[in-house]
Amino acid sequence: MSTTAPQADSPAKPTPGLLGGLADWFDDRTGYRALVNEALYERVPGGARWRYVWGSALVFAFMTQVITGLVLWASYSASAQTAWESVYYIQHEMAGGWLLRGIHHVMAQAMVVLLALHLMQVVIDGAYRAPREVNFWLGLILMQLVLGMALTGYLLPWDQKGYWATRVATNLAGLVPLVGPSLQQLVVGGPDYGHHTLTRFFALHAGFLPATLVGFLVLHLTLFRKHGLHAKQPITKPDAMFWPDQVLKDAVAMLAVMAVVLGVILLPALRAMLAGEPIVAGHLGAELGAPADPSQPYAAARPEWYFLFLFQFLKVFEGWGASGEFLGAIVVPGLTLGLMFLMPIIGRWKLGHRFNIAFTLAILAGAGLLTAMALHEDYYALWADKTAYADVEELLKKTGGDEQQLAAALGNDEAKLAEFEKRRHEYEAIRKSEAFLVAVKRAKADAERAVELAGRPEKIPPAGALSLVRSDPLSQGPLLFAQHCASCHAHIDPAKPEAAAMFAQASAANLFEFGGVVWARGLLDPEQVAGPAYFGNTAHKDGDMVSFVTDELSDSDLWKPDQVQAVIAALAAEADLPTGGASADIVAKGRSLMADTDRCGSCHAYADNETELGYAPDLNGWGSREWLVGIITDPTHQRFYPEDNDRMPSFGVGTDGGPPTLTENQIGLIADWLRGSWYRPAGH
Amino acid sequence: MSDDSAPAEDRRSFLTKVAAVCCGGLATLTPVGAAVWAVLDPLRRTAGAGSFLRVADLANLPDDGQPRQFPVITDRVDAWTGYAAEPIGAVYVKREKGSDTVEALSATCPHAGCFVEMDDESKCFRCPCHNSAFTLDGGIVAPSPSPRSMDSLECQVDKSGSILVKWQNFYTGIEEKVARP
Numbered sequence: 100m101s102t103t104a105p106q107a108d109s110p111a112k113p114t115p116g117l118l119g120g121l122a123d124w125f126d127d128r129t130g131y132r133a134l135v136n137e138a139l140y141e142r143v144p145g146g147a148r149w150r151y152v153w154g155s156a157l158v159f160a161f162m163t164q165v166i167t168g169l170v171l172w173a174s175y176s177a178s179a180q181t182a183w184e185s186v187y188y189i190q191h192e193m194a195g196g197w198l199l200r201g202i203h204h205v206m207a208q209a210m211v212v213l214l215a216l217h218l219m220q221v222v223i224d225g226a227y228r229a230p231r232e233v234n235f236w237l238g239l240i241l242m243q244l245v246l247g248m249a250l251t252g253y254l255l256p257w258d259q260k261g262y263w264a265t266r267v268a269t270n271l272a273g274l275v276p277l278v279g280p281s282l283q284q285l286v287v288g289g290p291d292y293g294h295h296t297l298t299r300f301f302a303l304h305a306g307f308l309p310a311t312l313v314g315f316l317v318l319h320l321t322l323f324r325k326h327g328l329h330a331k332q333p334i335t336k337p338d339a340m341f342w343p344d345q346v347l348k349d350a351v352a353m354l355a356v357m358a359v360v361l362g363v364i365l366l367p368a369l370r371a372m373l374a375g376e377p378i379v380a381g382h383l384g385a386e387l388g389a390p391a392d393p394s395q396p397y398a399a400a401r402p403e404w405y406f407l408f409l410f411q412f413l414k415v416f417e418g419w420g421a422s423g424e425f426l427g428a429i430v431v432p433g434l435t436l437g438l439m440f441l442m443p444i445i446g447r448w449k450l451g452h453r454f455n456i457a458f459t460l461a462i463l464a465g466a467g468l469l470t471a472m473a474l475h476e477d478y479y480a481l482w483a484d485k486t487a488y489a490d491v492e493e494l495l496k497k498t499g500g501d502e503q504q505l506a507a508a509l510g511n512d513e514a515k516l517a518e519f520e521k522r523r524h525e526y527e528a529i530r531k532s533e534a535f536l537v538a539v540k541r542a543k544a545d546a547e548r549a550v551e552l553a554g555r556p557e558k559i560p561p562a563g564a565l566s567l568v569r570s571d572p573l574s575q576g577p578l579l580f581a582q583h584c585a586s587c588h589a590h591i592d593p594a595k596p597e598a599a600a601m602f603a604q605a606s607a608a609n610l611f612e613f614g615g616v617v618w619a620r621g622l623l624d625p626e627q628v629a630g631p632a633y634f635g636n637t638a639h640k641d642g643d644m645v646s647f648v649t650d651e652l653s654d655s656d657l658w659k660p661d662q663v664q665a666v667i668a669a670l671a672a673e674a675d676l677p678t679g680g681a682s683a684d685i686v687a688k689g690r691s692l693m694a695d696t697d698r699c700g701s702c703h704a705y706a707d708n709e710t711e712l713g714y715a716p717d718l719n720g721w722g723s724r725e726w727l728v729g730i731i732t733d734p735t736h737q738r739f740y741p742e743d744n745d746r747m748p749s750f751g752v753g754t755d756g757g758p759p760t761l762t763e764n765q766i767g768l769i770a771d772w773l774r775g776s777w778y779r780p781a782g783h
Numbered sequence: 784m785s786d787d788s789a790p791a792e793d794r795r796s797f798l799t800k801v802a803a804v805c806c807g808g809l810a811t812l813t814p815v816g817a818a819v820w821a822v823l824d825p826l827r828r829t830a831g832a833g834s835f836l837r838v839a840d841l842a843n844l845p846d847d848g849q850p851r852q853f854p855v856i857t858d859r860v861d862a863w864t865g866y867a868a869e870p871i872g873a874v875y876v877k878r879e880k881g882s883d884t885v886e887a888l889s890a891t892c893p894h895a896g897c898f899v900e901m902d903d904e905s906k907c908f909r910c911p912c913h914n915s916a917f918t919l920d921g922g923i924v925a926p927s928p929s930p931r932s933m934d935s936l937e938c939q940v941d942k943s944g945s946i947l948v949k950w951q952n953f954y955t956g957i958e959e960k961v962a963r964p
Contacts, residue, residue, distance in 0.1 A: 179861060179864065180864070263897060263898075263912070266895070266896045266897065267895040267896060267897060267912060270896040270955045270956060271895060271956065273954060273955065273956065274956045274957070280954065280963075281826055284825050284826055284828075285822065285823065285825055285826065287825070288825050288862075289825045289828040289862070290825075290828055290829055290830035290952070290963060290964070291830060291861070291952075293861035293862060293864075294861050294862040294863065294864065295825065295861075295862050392870075393870075393871060393872060394854050394855075394870030394871060394872060394873060395898075396873075396890075396897075396898030396899075396900050396911070397897075397898065397911075398898075398900060398911035399911070400897055400911060400912050410913075413913055413928055414913060414914065414928060416928065417926040417927060417928050418925055418926030418927060418928075420930040420931075420958055421930035421931075421956060421957045423928070423930070424894070424895075424928070424930060424956045424957075425956075428956075495904075495905075496904075499906060500905060500906055500907075527905075530904070530905075531909075531914060534902075534909075534911070535911070538911060582851075582853075583843075586845070748842060748843055753840075753943070754840060754842060754943055754944050757837070757840065757941075757943035757944065757945045758837065758945070760839065760840055760843050
């Protein structure tokens with residue numbers, strides 16, 4: 100029972116009920132009513148207004164990040180082998196994980212927008228002036244902490260996007276005078292990026308920065324309450340209480356922010372629904388790129404959109420050398436922030452206040468403009484007409500970009516040269532944008548493939564998802580082929596319009612669907628065998644195989660069409676690839692024709708035909724994985740071309756005892772990729 | 784208490800304050816010291832001197848003056864994990880007509896550390912991050928955000944015909960080419 104004497108102005112206070120009694124007891128011990136009163140019954144001069152909602156909306160956004168962040172933390176594991184993997188699990192396997200991560204990701208972006216709005220409101224209203232200077236400074240510190248959390252959070256999924264963006268950001272930190280290199284090494288956690296970069300960024304993102312932020316937020320709110328709300332002048336309406344008038348407006352603003360965040364997350368689902376496509380929850384919310392790989396370029400590297408202006412700003416200093424980098428990344432942003440800290444002092448004068456407003460708007464407009472420029476540069480090719488620059492393209496191709504040749508081609512005419520340079524600049528801009536768009540597409544495909552692999556029934560091995568990608572024929576095959584095979588061999592569907600040009604450049608056979616019925620049919624086609632897709636560009640152009648196909652195989656007295664078809668099916672069967680619906684009997688017939696020493700078997704060893712190896716490639720297991728691995732390892736082996744190998748290196752054999760060019764594993768990846776043998780999820 | 788004892792109490796009060804600050808300070812400084820010590824650990828870590836690593840065979844590098852990209856593969860230690868034969872970066876290597884010597888450039892952009900790619904059409908190197916462009920010899924194509932040319936790497940061809948490149952990382956964003964420790 101309370102021992103406080105009843106107050107004079109409330110003599111008729113009724114006896115409290117059980118709940119009221121409990122509340123009284125609790126208030127007696129804690130004084131919570133006074134606290135609640137103080138929190139809710141703040142006077143709002145001039146009444147509640149929408150322009151005061153930004154601070155509350157920011158606190159709400161931060162609380163959202165704390166709630167979603169803590170639960171993400173409960174499922175996240177910061178190491179080079181588990182970061183991507185645990186984020187994959189959250190995004191694609193955990194119930195509601197996509198929504199949790201989506202809210203965290205989009206709300207982070209909303210916070211940046213809200214920060215800009217809050218700052219603009221404070222500066223325009225002059226709310227930074229005495230006695231609120233310190234609180235303005237606290238706000239600027241809070242802003243940097245929020246940006247710091249955005250920057251550190253970007254790396255945590257350990258995907259290509261976050262990895263390369265962080266490399267750039269930390270390399271820029273290395274430019275800080277004197278302490279830069281040490282600072283960089285401390286942040287990165289060593290001389291190279293790895294486990295300790297993740298653990299440090301995570302500790303910063305989820306521990307140090309938010310804890311500091313909470314501390315500064317408490318100070319910020321305490322000072323805000325100490326000085327009261329800075330009312331927009333002139334005051335025309337009567338004062339109101341914070342509760343419920345302003346709270347309602349704040350709550351509506353919070354709901355609006357949340358609605359926008361959910362809208363951004365769910366918009367792709369709505370689009371898919373309207374298009375009648377299936378909605379995949381894992382594709383909603385935050386993106387997850389392919390696992391970070393320091394050995395693979397990531398041409399789609401861009402910072403998150405709210406840092407794009409800084410990214411673009413660096414380009415302003417093109418050609419300034421190291422001082423430009425230092426100016427763009429350190430000095431100008433530092434001076435800008437310094438000037439913002441001085442705003443409360445500058446704002447003491449009427450003109451100063453106007454300057455502050457103009458400065459803030461100019462910064463925001465400048466950032467907006469730079470962001471637009473960055474996006475314009477990246478996506479330019481979507482609307483630019485490249486065909487209008489066909490002449491530039493042709494001239495550059497003809498001259499190889501050589502300045503003297505260009506000048507000569509333009510008749511050494513200064514005006515023409517200047518005009519050409521202008522148009523060349525435009526043309527290059529389109530090409531850069533095209534390259535970026537291709538890179539974005541590729542990054543998306545790589546990301547989808549990594550997710551596909553991680554979703555295999557066998558799950559991710561302890562070595563991590565990168566090991567899956569590196570042992571995936573579909574991911575690695577094209578890279579290895581481009582690096583080691585494509586300088587001679589083409590790999591393109593002959594039906595494609597650009598195939599002819601690719602064949603003309605190649606100096607060896609087209610290996611698209613090598614071993615399959617289509618490839619084998621082309622090989623045995625008199626029209627094609629000496630063409631550029633087969634032996635046309637090789638030393639075998641005038642060889643026995645070409646003359647056999649053109650002279651004997653085309654002779655219907657010697658070879659009936661169904662016999663040729665049977666051999667084609669049998670070749671595909673040897674390769675362990677689909678035989679195009681041929682029956683077992685047809686395949687068996689083809690096999691006996693292949694073994695026949697009056698036919699294929701006269702040159703090729705096959706089955707028990709006793710033809711010696713060495714004159715023509717072995718047809719046993721022709722085109723199979725084992726056969727392909729064999730020929731890539733050593734085409735001069737007795738089974739293949741011991742005498743007349745045409746320029747093909749022995750990729751699996753080292754010269755003079757040195758290591759081979761390609762490891763067994765790499766050769767296997769190329770063979771599997773050529774054979775179209777890679778993991779496909781069920782239903783694909 | 785009598786007035787006579789006031790100075791003594793002042794002295795005692797001063798000593799109390801000093802003792803309180805010292806005890807509290809020492810107690811707090813211990814974990815802070817331990818934390819700073821551990822936080823600074825990465826400064827002790829070095830990548831080690833660059834060593835010559837085999838990137839390709841001379842036989843596989845046509846002598847057409849065209850740079851070709853090869854991965855740099857070596858054993859790598861990342862804190863507690865030891866990786867065997869892990870790709871850690873890439874180099875562009877080229878051989879001039881009829882020459883038995885090679886030249887190598889690091890694929891790491893000297894501007895901000897992105898991965899420089901070869902632009903076959905423009906016959907130049909281009910960094911996808913900030914559009915730094917370089918000639919096929921690694922020289923700057925102006926105007927460029929990069930403060931220096933691409934970083935050349937020492938290389939040699941051993942008796943067995945293997946191309947060995949001295950793999951090193953350099954500080955980015957500065958005009959001088961300074962190897963990281």
